[in-house]
Every structure is written in C-alpha cells, then in structure tokens.
Amino acid sequence: MSNRGYDVVVDVDQEGDLGHTDLQEDLEFHSSNFDDPSSTSSTKIPPDSSTSFLPGPATSSSSNSNTKHYLWTLSFYAQAFDVDTAEVLRRCLAALYPRANFLDVLEGNPDLYGPIWIATTVVVILFLTGTISQYLAHSGKEHFAYDFRLLSGGAGLIYGYTAFVPVGLWAVLRWWFRVEGANLLEFVCLYGYADLVWVPVALVSWSPLSIFNLIFVALGFAASAFFLLRNLYPVLSATDVKTSKILLVVVLALHAGLAIAIKILFFAAGSPVGGPKDTPQEGVGGGDKGERVVRMMMRF
Template identity: 65%
Template structure:
C-alpha cells in the first residue's frame, strides 16, 4: 500500500497470516515512490522554460498560431515597473556599464514605446513653434499637421526596422550575442536624448539648432557604439567594422532628418514655395465665392 507522503510500505507476513510480534520496525521497508517522477516526465514545460526568437532566455513560444493574438503574449514584453524604467533611463543618460547588463536579461518595450511617442509629440510641438517664429509677421500662420505624421513615421520607422535589420544580419552571420527584443530595447532607450534636444531646438538661431542636434547625435551614437560593439564583435573583424559604420551612418541620417524636417532654419527645407500672385485666378475665385454666398 502507498501512504500519502509518497512512500511504498511493504509488510512481511508469515505463512500462517500471523505477524509474529507487534514491533513492525523490522518488517517494514520504505521505498521512494515514483509517482511524482512519472508526473514530472509527462509534465509539459511551462512558458518560462520555453524560448522564442525575441528573447531566448525568457520568452514563451507555442505551436498554436492563436497564441500570437493573446494578450499574455504581448504582456511579457512590458513586464517592468516604474523603478526599473527610471533606472534604465538614468543608465542611458549617465552610462556606467553596458546597457545589456543593466537590463539583466529582462528587456522591455514599455520604455522604448513611450520614449518614442514622447519624442514624436515634442518634435511636432517644437517644430511647429520653430515654423511659427520663422514665419512671424508674414501673415496668417497655418498649422502643418504633416509634421506629426512625419515625426511618427521617422521615429517609429527607425525604431522598428533598423534594430530588426541589425538582428537579421547578426543572425545571418551566426551571432547569438543579442536577441531581437534586446535590440529594440537598446535603440528605444537610445532615443531618450532626443527629448531634451527637441525641447531646446525650437530657437530660430541656426547655429544653436545645429549644435543641439549635433550633441544629441554624438551622445546617442556613442551610446549605441559602446553597447553594440560587444554584440557585433561576435562576427569576424571585417563584418563587425562594416556593421558599426552602417549603424553610425543610419543614426546620422536620423539626426539630419530631424534637423531638416523640424528645425530647418537656414536649411533648404526652410525655403517655402513661393505663393502664386493673385491675378485672374484669384479674381475668379472671389467671384465664385460671392455667387455661392448670394445663393
């Protein structure tokens, strides 16, 4: 018989069915039960023990396609608290160690998403202020909401596709130094410096705008270079140099796009298309408007 504590109890009984004595210590043999071991063999691994291409150390995977549409699949990418987010932001602005070590194997998308969203909103607001100061006294000022869609496309596109491309190249060369989620998180926090840069870059002084954008580019480029160097070094020397040059070049392209599109004083983008003089077309438009009002 088996007791409830996981042991098998064996009782030795003689031929007459008599126990012979009441002391059962000499006749009892205890053996470890295999009940729990059998269950352990048949037990399906939990989600925390499975892995995926996003983060092999902690992310779950499933053979069911519907699992990708569940909230729990995306909830794991935002599994951080406020203290962790603030610590990672401080580590970005005042780097003292590799940022991958700061994340401690728990990269997130919460911080990168809100950092990118904040950058988009501030770029739109300060870009609008910059345009207003440039056109002040030239007539009625019209808000250009294309700045908002342009900022969203620029920042989100850079944040999504550049780390994705870097991760794909690293996988192509057989490097397992960083997973896709870590690349997204690293690039997301690197954009934090653009928040103060965008706040102070609304000035109509061209030299100040160039200086602020240059500081933002230099700071974020050094941050990316410092943290990506150990990752790309897992490939051969020539490939790692090429990857680092491409990373810095793409980041320089982001800085140039921010300067030209949103703080374009003294740049070709600041030259607005000349307005058409009011002639016969303008008079015709006024006549049509008067006719519509009179009807």
C-alpha cells in the same frame, strides 16, 4: 532520617508499596534500525503540496520557464511588458547616463513599454518644438498656419527608425552571420531607449539661432550614437573584424541619417540648407529644398 551517602531519595507509604513498577507490562522494546539506510527512504513523509506556502521544487519552475509562447497568443506580447514604472525610470536614467552596459541593466528582461512611450513622447515634442521653430522664423506677412504634416512625418520617422532598423540588424546578424547572441527584443529595446536623448535636444532646439540648433542636434547625435555603439559592439564583435567594422559604420550612418532628418524636418529654420519658412511662389527659386525632399519621403 539523613540522606547522607544516598544518591536518590524515594518516598514510600506506610504499607511499603512502591507503586506499580512492572515496566515489562507497560513498555514494549523494539530493536533499532537506525543503521539501516533503506529504512530512512521508506519512512519519508512526502510534503503536502496543496497546503504548502513554500515555492515548488526547481523542476516545476524550470518547466514553467520553458513554456512556449506562440505569436498569436496574448502571453507572447505580455512578456515584453513585464516591467513597472520604477524599472522604466531606472532604465531611462541608465540611457541618459550610460555608466554600464545597457544590456546588463536589462538583466535579461527587455521591454517594449518604455520604447513605445519614449517614441511617442519624442514625436509629440518634436511636433511642438518644430511648430514653435516655424512660428519664430515666420516673417509675419501672412497668417501662420500649423503644419500637421510634421506630426505624421515625425511619427513615420521615429517609429519607422525605432522598429525597422533593429529588426533589420537582428535579421542580418541572426540569419546571415549566424550570431546566436543576437536578440530581437533587446535590439528594439536598445534603440527605443536611445531615442530618449532627442527629448532634451528638441526642448532646446526651437530657437531661430542656427548655430545653437546645429550644436544641440550634433550633441544629441553624438550621445545617442555612443550609447548604441557601446552596447552593440559586444554583439557585433561576434563576427569577424572586417564585418563588425562594416556593421558599426552602417549603424552609425543610419543614425546620422536620423539626426539629419530631424534637423531638416523640424528645425530647418536654422538649417544650413534652409531659408525662411514662407511658402515659395510657383516658378520662383528659394525655400527649403532639403525640407521638401524629406517631406516628400515622409508622404510615402
């Protein structure tokens, strides 16, 4: 039989039974409530948070970020060491080659891991190169003895400067001038990474040539001072113009004092106020007066 003119072809058996086609008994029809807005909220299935691998809602993360860390808890100090080696190296490179503001490089996550290790490295290298400088300046008349006071003096100088100067600057800005943008951890981190420039300076300043040592220390002072002033100026400018200039001069003067102390204490063989490193006799003038003054200050 031809199916011309038919849209559907149905096969039937010989008895003509089309099968069970009573749809009314098998299906139940219900009225649609898609247009009812209240029905969508009532039928919403909440997610199972115990088995979900997706991060929680924003409210949960915000509540964790607002958690208070008290001074006597380990979590208070752990947040200052939340960096890896790659991040510390990236920040060291940004400190040596400051192409952008260092506070922007920190991205709101200042650390103490880098500053502590940088300060320790500077102390050790200054002691080693200072000892080499003393040995080269030694006349050879007497047996050369290591001066381990350089190590204790260098530790007091570098650690003291890196810790107390940014704390004092932050205290003045926060409690005296009410600058809300001043952050203590950022200041300590900034000064800590600024010490990195003294590592290459110390490595090339051990020679007995006075003019070279003076040039190298001056270049180290200029580079680190530029790094500090460039990054501190946006914070210090929150005060009035006169006050910000005074604070910049104070920061520059303190950093110049650090450079002069490093030059006299470790590389005094080539210092303009220095002389030979031989121990002066009692009652005889001579010797390095500047070095003795700095060493006496380091004892306290």
